[in-house]
Amino acid sequence: MDKYPVFLLSLHRTKMARNPMFTIRKADIADCRLIHDLAWQVFPITYKNILTQEQTDYMMEWMYSVDNLRKQMEEEGHVYLLAYEECEPAGYVSVQPEGENLFHLQKIYVLPYFQKAHCGSFLFRKAIQYIKEVHPAPCRLELNVNRQNPALGFYQHMGMHIDREGDFPIGNGYYMNDYIMAMDI
Numbered sequence: 001m002d003k004y005p006v007f008l009l010s011l012h013r014t015k016m017a018r019n020p021m022f023t024i025r026k027a028d029i030a031d032c033r034l035i036h037d038l039a040w041q042v043f044p045i046t047y048k049n050i051l052t053q054e055q056t057d058y059m060m061e062w063m064y065s066v067d068n069l070r071k072q073m074e075e076e077g078h079v080y081l082l083a084y085e086e087c088e089p090a091g092y093v094s095v096q097p098e099g100e101n102l103f104h105l106q107k108i109y110v111l112p113y114f115q116k117a118h119c120g121s122f123l124f125r126k127a128i129q130y131i132k133e134v135h136p137a138p139c140r141l142e143l144n145v146n147r148q149n150p151a152l153g154f155y156q157h158m159g160m161h162i163d164r165e166g167d168f169p170i171g172n173g174y175y176m177n178d179y180i181m182a183m184d185i
Contacts, residue, residue, distance in 0.1 A: 020085035020114065022122045026130075027080035027092070032069040035080060038089055039064040042109040050148045055174050062170065063107070072096075078106060081130060083114075083123050090114040093123040095130060098142075103131050105143040124158050128185055141185050144168075144178040152179065159183050 027035060043064065044056050051059070062068065072078035077097050083090045091110035098104045105127055110119045131141065145152055147165065163182040167175045 020090070020117050020119070022083045022085055022090060022119055024081050024083055024122075024126045027073075027082050029070055029073060031080065031082065032066045032073070034082070034089060035069055035092055036064050036066050038092060038111065039109065041111055042091075045112060046109065046149070046151075047146070050146055058172050058174060059170070072106075079130065080107075081123065081126055083110075083119055083126075085114065085117075085119075090119050091123055093127045095127050097135075101135070101137065101139040103135070103139060103141050105141060108143075120154060121158065131185060139185060140182055142180055142182045144176060144180055147177050147179055152181075155181050 039060065043060060047056055047059075069080075072094070073080065078094050079096070080092055080094045082092050089111070091114060092107065093105065094107040096104045096106050105124075108120065108123055108127070110123070128141065131139065141160075142163070143155065143160070145155060160181040160183045162179045165179045167177050169175055
């Protein structure tokens with residue numbers, strides 16, 4: 001099994017106008033391999049200038065091994081939503097309830113080809129829509145974002161604000177150096 005799976009886009013897709021229409025579906029346990037494969041295409045690129053290769057490898061196993069994804073869904077309450085353009089996976093978002101009126105956006109990643117095509121904002125809006133469906137009362141959405149991650153501007157554009165910051169140990173001597181962003185929904 002290849003450690004770094006790659007989805008190849010056909011030549012006609014690379015020449016298409018970049019105006020995709022996205023659809024969404026809730027992931028299930030059978031999608032753990034797909035999420036794992038998508039993560040390998042996005043996470044290392046996203047953090048290549050922030051994390052060492054060793055920390056990236058550690059975090060990929062910690063967050064994105066098929067077994068850990070299954071555990072997140074079955075035991076920790078993570079709900080993954082998968083975005084598609086036609087029948088091609090484009091990205092994913094993960095939401096987890098953390099309290100009576102608190103949800104955490106755990107992950108939101110878009111394949112490089114679909115970045116700048118509004119897939120991230122589509123996923124973000126769908127995550128909020130999902131939360132409102134399962135929790136109609138007012139609540140709070142939080143997320144962690146690395147303080148060096150350019151996505152900080154995206155989250156601010158989507159209406160989130162920096163609430164606090166922290167350095168969180170994740171094991172193996174590594175820390176996540178994050179802002180915790182928040183918004184009321």
